[in-house]
Amino acid sequence: MDEMRDRIVAAAKxxxxxxxxxxxxxxxxxxxSRNEEEIAVLVRKEMIKLGYPSVDVDRFGNVVGRIxxxxxxxxxxxxxxxxxxxxxxxxxxxxxxxDFKGGKIFGHGAANNxxxxxxxxxxxxxxxxxDLASDCSVFIVGSxxxxxxxxxxxxALFDVEKLYPHFMVLSMPTGMRICRGQRGRMEFRVTLRGQxxxxxxxxxxxxSIYGISKIIQGVQELNDKLAKDKILGKASVxxxxxxxxxxxPNNLPESCHIVIDRRVVPKDSEKRIVSQIKELxxxxxxxxxxxxxxxxxxxxxxxxxxxxFPPWLLDTDHPLLEAMEDAYRSVYKKxxxxxxxxxxxxxxxxxxxxxxxxxxxxxSEESFSGPVNDHVRIDxxxxxxxxxxxxxxSLPDVxxxxxxxxx
Numbered sequence: 044m045d046e047m048r049d050r051i052v053a054a055a056k057x058x059x060x061x062x063x064x065x066x067x068x069x070x071x072x073x074x075x076s077r078n079e080e081e082i083a084v085l086v087r088k089e090m091i092k093l094g095y096p097s098v099d100v101d102r103f104g105n106v107v108g109r110i111x112x113x114x115x116x117x118x119x120x121x122x123x124x125x126x127x128x129x130x131x132x133x134x135x136x137x138x139x140x141x142d143f144k145g146g147k148i149f150g151h152g153a154a155n156n157x158x159x160x161x162x163x164x165x166x167x168x169x170x171x172x173x174d175l176a177s178d179c180s181v182f183i184v185g186s187x188x189x190x191x192x193x194x195x196x197x198x199a200l201f202d203v204e205k206l207y208p209h210f211m212v213l214s215m216p217t218g219m220r221i222c223r224g225q226r227g228r229m230e231f232r233v234t235l236r237g238q239x240x241x242x243x244x245x246x247x248x249x250x251s252i253y254g255i256s257k258i259i260q261g262v263q264e265l266n267d268k269l270a271k272d273k274i275l276g277k278a279s280v281x282x283x284x285x286x287x288x289x290x291x292p293n294n295l296p297e298s299c300h301i302v303i304d305r306r307v308v309p310k311d312s313e314k315r316i317v318s319q320i321k322e323l324x325x326x327x328x329x330x331x332x333x334x335x336x337x338x339x340x341x342x343x344x345x346x347x348x349x350x351x352f353p354p355w356l357l358d359t360d361h362p363l364l365e366a367m368e369d370a371y372r373s374v375y376k377k378x379x380x381x382x383x384x385x386x387x388x389x390x391x392x393x394x395x396x397x398x399x400x401x402x403x404x405x406x407s408e409e410s411f412s413g414p415v416n417d418h419v420r421i422d423x424x425x426x427x428x429x430x431x432x433x434x435x436x437s438l439p440d441v442x443x444x445x446x447x448x449x450x
Contacts, residue, residue, distance in 0.1 A: 047173070048373045048433070054169045055429035062424050063148060065089055066161040067141030069123075070150030076124040076191035079104060080341045083123060086164065086185040093168035095183075103199035104342040106185035107206070110167055111176030115441050118182040118208035119167070119431060120389060121160035121215075121405075122189035122196070125152035134414055147418045155412035158419035159214025159405040159427070160185055166431035179435045182208065186389065192336040193228075194392025198346050201397055209441045210363045211393045212434065214405040216412060217382060219423060221367055222403035224356030225384040226275050227307035227391055230334040231320050233258060234300040235327055242293045251299035252287055254327055259285070261323035262303060272308035275354055275383055279306040280319075302334070306387075307354055352391035355401070356383070362439040363400045370433035371404075374426060385409060404430060 074082040083106050090098045090108040097109040106123070128138045128151050136142045138151035148158075167183040170176050186196035200206045215222075235258070237251030259282050269278035284302035305316055321331050337347040357364055359381070371379035384390075386409055394401035406423030 047436070050173055051169065051175075051432050052374060052429050054172060055425050055432065058165045058169060058428055059421065059425045062161050062165040062428065063143075063421050065164065066148055066153065066158055066419065066424065067143070067150070069157040069161060070141040070148070070153055071139050073139060074124050074152070075127055076188045077338060077341055079123050079187045083185065083187070086123060086160070089164055090167070090183070093165070094171060095167060096171070101199060101204050102342065103196060103203065103344045103346070104187045104340045105196050105200060107200075108164070108167055108183040110171045110181045110183070111179050113176060113178040113180055114443060115179045115210075115435075115438050116182070116208040116444055117179050117210050117212070117435060117438065118184060119163040119212045119214060120184045120186055121156045121163050122187065122389070123157075123160060123185045124187055124190050125155070125157075126190045129414060138414070146422060147420050149418040151414070151417060153411075153417050153419045154216045154407035154409075155417075156189070156215055156405070158407050158424060159216070162406055162424050162427040163214050163431060166428045169428060169432040170435060173432070175432055175435050179438065181435060182206065188340060189389060191338065192348055192350065193387050194352065194389045194396070195336065195346060195348055197389055197392045197397065198348060199344065203344075203346070207444050208399060209444060210438065211390075211399050211401040212367070212431070213388050213390055213401060213403040214427070215384065215386075215388050215403055216405045216407040216409050217384070217403050218408040219404070219406070219426065220380040220382040221364070221371065222382050222384050223359070223364055224275060225354065225386070225388060225390060226278065227354035227395060228350070228352045228387045229305040229307060229313075229316055230350035231303040231305065231331060232300055232334050233303060233320070233324060233329050233331050234298055235329040236298045237296055239290060239295045239297045242295060245295060248295045250295050252296060254329075255285070255299040255301055258323050258327070258329065259301060265319060265323065270308055270310040272310060274356060275308050276385070278308045278311055280304070307352075309354055313351065352387065353395040355390055355395040357394070357400060357402055361400060363402055366434060366437035366439065367402055367404060369437040370430050373433050374429045386412070
């Protein structure tokens with residue numbers, strides 16, 4: 044066992060430089076949601092270069108590499124897409140250059156989630172090189188459209204491609220802790236129609252912007268009243284987008300709408316959450332609806348999904364968590380720290396909806412996933428590769444995969 048541990052650690056050290064170079068190549072490619080084709084080509088090319096026995100791009104656009112043909116099916120995920128860079132003047136560095144400084148690589152998407160992507164791709168190579176998947180089928184997935192609709196790529200993989208794993212590992216940033224859950228999320232669109240008149244006589248019409256502003260104030264006040272879970276933390280609600288129909292500078296708008304992000308804890312119920320939002324709109328004619336995401340992937344496949352995602356939490360005695368703790372201990376020679384995510388991940392679908400046991404472990408910190416300090420430590424890349432490669436040997440025996448219930 045110690046000998047294999049040493050071989051895995053040594054292999055991760057050998058892959059360290061190339062993994063870092065690959066991350067810089069990933070950063071250099073802009074890859075906003077629904078524009079992932081170029082980065083998908085790069086990821087597929089890297090997997091082939093590393094000797095993956097099987098590499099495919101599914102009908103949705105996810106890149107899927109496979110090592111081994113054993114009964115236990117383990118899937119590692121990293122999403123290839125990012126949000127937009129926003130105002131470039133706020134960046135301290137070129138977001139697409141992958142600057143190397145102080146043992147860190149800086150760049151847009153470095154933490155969320157291209158660092159994890161580079162690490163799982165090279166961990167797959169280590170698993171192949173050292174024959175660590177003799178009893179497993181290991182899938183390395185570069186997924187898409189996560190920033191637009193987290194978990195949508197697994198609706199494609201599970202329901203369209205019928206690729207069902209026993210266990211999932213998300214490589215989103217965890218600060219090298221093991222994350223076992225997160226709050227859920229609901230997204231609402233609230234639309235308030237106005238009575239458009241010329242701005243010179245505003246009293247003759249109804250300004251929907253003024254009306255929606257009262258709802259926004261109510262959202263802010265509601266946030267302080269929401270429930271708290273002892274593990275997953277406090278539920279929250281926030282307005283994330285405001286927009287009105289612009290009929291020129293001399294006219295009141297025909298309508299105004301806002302997008303509301305509601306983070307969900309186990310104490311919440313869908314009925315209660317919807318009721319809270321509708322209560323904020325009481326006395327108005329505002330329309331409240333859960334957002335339905337329905338945009339085609341870069342390959343043209345549309346998979347409509349309501350943005351209504353449940354919270355999820357893996358038990359501390361679950362065999363997957365115990366296996367990941369063993370893998371961590373093997374590499375670090377100390378006990379892992381358990382944590383939960385504040386942000387949302389594909390786990391809302393993989394475990395929250397599809398009920399596939401899911402955990403997270405990834406390089407960099409969740410708080411680094413922003414334009415000011417987005418970076419990954421190269422030491423984290425190396426250690427992540429070693430932990431990922433150690434996991435297949437720690438997994439429990441399983442029964443043949445069962446088809447999940449229809450969703």
